[in-house]
Amino acid sequence: MDQNKVKKLVDDALAENEALFLIDLNFGGDGSIKVIVDGDAGVPLSECIRISRAVEHNLDRESEDFSLEVTTPNITDPIIDKRQYNKNIDRTLKVKTEEERFEGKLIDVSDEGITLFWKSREPKPIGKGKITVEKQQTIPLSEIKEAKVKIIF
Incomplete structure (x- = not known):
């Protein structure tokens, strides 16, 4: 062939x-x-x-x-091409880098990387209890080892 x-x-x-x-x-x-x-x-x-x-x-x-x-790619397949990130804006992604794992809503894609947004519960700085904190992380494309769309039912 x-x-x-x-x-x-x-x-x-x-x-x-x-x-x-x-x-x-x-x-x-x-x-x-x-x-x-x-x-x-x-x-x-x-x-x-x-x-x-x-x-x-x-x-x-x-x-x-x-x-x-x-x-076409299976829904469980990892994202391979940068163009696939663009079509998944506003979806939740699970992203693995060499050192960390992130899970958040994909809010931006650039030539350099992707930006995820999520909320987490963290201890209050003063006193007892927890507060909800909004977090955002930009991850360079070169550092992403695997990214998958999280399937939510």
């Missing part, structure tokens, strides 16, 4: 809709091809079908047997 040809076909199909972007392209030893795409506002099923057809119709099944799967 010519992986460069498949990559070009996927890139050409994605170029037809600028809201879509490639997350992963895997080639299995058994001739399987898995394409994971995401979009700034999600990915409709019709776009997965269009991309699949654009790739499949330009490959020769007579010369090579292959299976093709075009899918």
Whole structure:
């Protein structure tokens, strides 16, 4: 299987809709091809079908047997691409860095990092009891080891 040809076909199909972007392209030893795409506002099923057809119709099944799967990221998959952060603004994220773990509402995304907001209960500075404190943390993208959207029912 010519992986460069498949990559070009996927890139050409994605170029037809600028809201879509490639997350992963895997080639299995058994001739399987898995394409994971995401979009700034999600990915409709019709776009997965269009991309699949654009790739499949330009490959020769007579010369090579292959299976093709075009899918979107699973809700439990970590965020990989910076554009995925933009589509998750106002959602709660769990973020791991080398030293710390954060959980908060994603309120801002920049070229340098993301900003999370959350509330926590902390002891009063004077006296007994606790108070609610609002916290905000900007985390550089380079320090993020894993970020996932927290599923809330």
